[in-house]
Amino acid sequence: MSVEDQHDGADHLLDEADVGMLAALGRLVDGADPVPHDLVERSILAMSLALMDAELMAIVAEGEPVGVVRADTAASASTVTFTSALVSVMVDISEVGGRVRLDGWVAPASVCRVELRRADGQVWATESDLDGRFVLEGVPHGLVGLVLLGAAGDAPRLTTPVLEI
Structure with a gap:
């Protein structure tokens, strides 16, 4: 029955x-198996990046965090590399004074708009120079995704997976 x-x-x-x-x-x-404390925040950011109709880049290398001490101010840094069929981006993530600085390089070198999007809707934007270098400073810790616009000519938008800085 x-x-x-x-x-x-x-x-x-x-x-x-x-x-x-x-x-x-x-x-x-x-x-x-508790629900991750940031599950909702990660989901919202991932969905908002996906809705941008952007090509998702893949993480191909991630460096181990390195501790550094400068003038009584502790800092740490790590390197992450993302790639797609059109472009690669290497980002050095460092922490100084409780905020995050991202030094990045777009290859092949090109001028493009680089946006850092946070789960709370805040956007930091800059432009890479002719050598593909860009810097984003003073970013609070949290979940972020990078979006590249105009990289490699008339390429589509490129976005990285969500990462925590």
Whole structure:
């Protein structure tokens, strides 16, 4: 006999034992595999970048964070490289004074608009120079995606996967 055959059509309410078991099961699942605290923020940013009709670049290399001390100010840096069929971007991410600085290089070298988009809707923008170099300074920590406009001639928009800086 299937479950449908056993159902009499009446709406059955949960009793206290059912509610207690479901609550205990919920606590067990939350403890074993909690929902990431930034899941909603990551999802919103990923969807907003995807809706831009942009080609997604792939992460091809990620450097280990390096700790640096300069004049009593602790800083750290790491390097990430993204690539697509048309262009590659290497970004050096460094932290100084609680903010983030991104030094980037577009290859092949070209002038293009570079936007850093945060999950909260803030956008930092700059333009790469003739050598493909760009800098974004004073960015708060959080989830971001880079968008390149006009890289490699009349190329489509290019965007990186979401990353945390």
